Amino acid sequence: MSELALQVEGVSKKFRRGELFDSLRDLIPAAARRLLRGRRDDEKLDAREFWALRDVSFSLEPGEAFGIIGGNGAGKSTMLKLLTGIMRPTHGSIRVAGRLSALIEVSAGFHPDLTGRENIFLNGAILGMTRQEILQRFDAIVAFSGLEEFIDTPVKRYSSGMFARLGFSVAAHVDPDVLLVDEVLSVGDYLFQQKCIERMRTVIANGATVVFVSHNLREVATLCRRSLLLERGQVQKIGPTSDVIQLYLDRAQQKRNLERDRDIAITHVTTHDSSGPRTEFELDGKMYLTVEAEARTRHEDMSVLIQIVDQHHYPVFDTCTQRLGAEPITLEAGQTLRCTFELDVTLAQGTFHVNAFLHRYITNRPYDTWNVAATFFVAPTPDVRGVVSLHPRLMSCEVT
Amino acid sequence: MKPLPSSSIQAMVHSLRELFARRDLLYILTWREIKVRYKQSVMGMLWAVLMPLIIVCSGLVVRYAFSQVSGKPLELSDLASVAVKSAPWAFFVAALRFGTSSLVSNSNLVTKVYMPRLAFPISAALAQLLDFAIASVVIGVILVLAHTGLSLHILWVPALIACLILMATAFAVIFSAGSLFLRDVKYLVDVFLTFAIFFTPVFYDSSLFGHWAPLVLVNPVSPLLEALSATVIHHQAPSLPWLAYSFGFTGLLCFVSLVLFARLEPLFAESV
Numbered sequence A: 001m002s003e004l005a006l007q008v009e010g011v012s013k014k015f016r017r018g019e020l021f022d023s024l025r026d027l028i029p030a031a032a033r034r035l036l037r038g039r040r041d042d043e044k045l046d047a048r049e050f051w052a053l054r055d056v057s058f059s060l061e062p063g064e065a066f067g068i069i070g071g072n073g074a075g076k077s078t079m080l081k082l083l084t085g086i087m088r089p090t091h092g093s094i095r096v097a098g099r100l101s102a103l104i105e106v107s108a109g110f111h112p113d114l115t116g117r118e119n120i121f122l123n124g125a126i127l128g129m130t131r132q133e134i135l136q137r138f139d140a141i142v143a144f145s146g147l148e149e150f151i152d153t154p155v156k157r158y159s160s161g162m163f164a165r166l167g168f169s170v171a172a173h174v175d176p177d178v179l180l181v182d183e184v185l186s187v188g189d190y191l192f193q194q195k196c197i198e199r200m201r202t203v204i205a206n207g208a209t210v211v212f213v214s215h216n217l218r219e220v221a222t223l224c225r226r227s228l229l230l231e232r233g234q235v236q237k238i239g240p241t242s243d244v245i246q247l248y249l250d251r252a253q254q255k256r257n258l259e260r261d262r263d264i265a266i267t268h269v270t271t272h273d274s275s276g277p278r279t280e281f282e283l284d285g286k287m288y289l290t291v292e293a294e295a296r297t298r299h300e301d302m303s304v305l306i307q308i309v310d311q312h313h314y315p316v317f318d319t320c321t322q323r324l325g326a327e328p329i330t331l332e333a334g335q336t337l338r339c340t341f342e343l344d345v346t347l348a349q350g351t352f353h354v355n356a357f358l359h360r361y362i363t364n365r366p367y368d369t370w371n372v373a374a375t376f377f378v379a380p381t382p383d384v385r386g387v388v389s390l391h392p393r394l395m396s397c398e399v400t
Numbered sequence B: 001m002k003p004l005p006s007s008s009i010q011a012m013v014h015s016l017r018e019l020f021a022r023r024d025l026l027y028i029l030t031w032r033e034i035k036v037r038y039k040q041s042v043m044g045m046l047w048a049v050l051m052p053l054i055i056v057c058s059g060l061v062v063r064y065a066f067s068q069v070s071g072k073p074l075e076l077s078d079l080a081s082v083a084v085k086s087a088p089w090a091f092f093v094a095a096l097r098f099g100t101s102s103l104v105s106n107s108n109l110v111t112k113v114y115m116p117r118l119a120f121p122i123s124a125a126l127a128q129l130l131d132f133a134i135a136s137v138v139i140g141v142i143l144v145l146a147h148t149g150l151s152l153h154i155l156w157v158p159a160l161i162a163c164l165i166l167m168a169t170a171f172a173v174i175f176s177a178g179s180l181f182l183r184d185v186k187y188l189v190d191v192f193l194t195f196a197i198f199f200t201p202v203f204y205d206s207s208l209f210g211h212w213a214p215l216v217l218v219n220p221v222s223p224l225l226e227a228l229s230a231t232v233i234h235h236q237a238p239s240l241p242w243l244a245y246s247f248g249f250t251g252l253l254c255f256v257s258l259v260l261f262a263r264l265e266p267l268f269a270e271s272v
Helices: A024-037 A076-084 A116-126 A131-145 A160-172 A190-205 A217-223 A241-258 B008-021 B023-037 B046-070 B076-105 B107-112 B119-127 B129-145 B152-181 B184-199 B206-217 B221-232 B240-271
Strands: A006-016 A049-060 A065-069 A091-096 A100-103 A178-181 A209-213 A226-231 A234-240 A264-272 A286-295 A299-310 A315-320 A329-331 A336-344 A350-360 A366-378
Touching (some): A006 A076, A065 A217, A065 A241, A076 A100, A076 A178, A116 A160, A116 B023, A131 B023, A264 A350, A286 A350, A299 A336, B076 B129, B076 B152, B107 B240, B119 B129, B119 B152, B152 B240, B221 B240
Parallel strands (some): A065 A209, A065 A226, A100 A178
Antiparallel strands (some): A006 A049, A226 A234, A286 A336, A299 A315, A299 A329
């Protein structure tokens, strides 16, 4: 039985709203209280305090890739800061086996007046490498960044893309036992992003434990098998990434239902067959998709667009009423719209989601958007794998 | 990462051990301070020679003015003494000034990347050693040319300098953490350092005050400076009780500053 790579136990973190100290009048009694009681009294909250994280526990096996997802303000960043040690938890403990490094704020250590070369050493040391290690990896770092020509130029002359690339290149070569990744993969141009994702896969393949924090569900889904959903500082679910993402989306949908006070809204999206509602379909069957919308005020020239995405939220297919030959739709106040699409299920086995959009066709101005309005499954067929079925037939198979 | 250290002493030991493990970081941060200081200036490193020289020269001018006013003849040894004391004093002031602001000026690192934060004030203070070392060489050459001579008492010098460096660093550690929470600390340190030259026997000797000399020597830097001038210029033994006071003060200060820093460090990221 191997040791856990990362163990988080009952971690809570308390923050204060507003200024730290409003005045000397607040400061002195607060300081006195803290001196008298020590730091361990803080189960209770006073009026201006709140829990950014509450009783979070999880643990990672070595070599595991783990995702943390949640909306803005769910506590993801706080969790990262606690994991790196930048902040200490109010309660609970965090244990890391080996060296932990973070792909967060990768250019924070740069000094604008120093050259790229000098900054590699500076940032490398800040991120936890020894001089020896930096020397060994120097060429690899420069090559990865693709900044060979500018390596002796002060980084203040760099473009922001170059700046970020150099930062990521240094951080990507720290070679930690546990790696924390924030949404830094959006750094640089497309090619560089591909390079970064490739690098991440190598790091994971080489046995590093990775914690991936993001609200980019697609990245989490492709990289992590297990994930955690945070909401308002509390763990909602820990489990297989697809389940966690599903819960996250369901929650988003619930929230959407609560804020149903707009002028026009998609009210229902259902999948069904000729007999009734249904979420499981078979290859080459027929599927009907019904979208209903309700208007409170007059809206004109609309079209309904549906999009099918796979479990990683990659778009697979989309169509809309206008493209299928319907006239632009106009709804008077109080009217409802109901349109049904017939689709041939040529999808291979898997989980698929439906995104529905209501927009003005000419200007593309969106009236309502509902991501993951419905989910359906396609049953496995023995001869087809992938996303779609191209209806394969074996024409010949000869040995000569 | 170990579980939270429970006592202050443990916290201090933990942060020192961590700093030792990351000593390359300390080295590179110090190097950064030095490197950045002279970037984009025509004179570059020449400033490191010029700055201490200017300070020593201003000391000489002040001393010359003293002797003109008091009517006492100016002796060469007086001038040499001023030179020997002003360079360490300049180091002390610079180390405190840069050390105090080190955490606040690196606040984006403090809040975004984890590292032993002790490295900031210590490297800021250590970076001032370069100027000091260059000044010392210059003064050494002057002293040799001036035929001040040598005695065995000069063996005190390394201990005196080491004590001064430790004291400056410890102050930098305390004040850097203090000014992170309350910027007032930085202003207080600035004001204090501006006036400290009057309470420190740099341009004068404490003996000038006669009976009141202890008042000046209570300043823990004073015995060190006086001892430097005594051992290097006057070939005398330093005043041992006062030196013991300075050494004791420094030891205590180092301990207190490290404990305080280790205690406060967990709050840095959310308080800066």
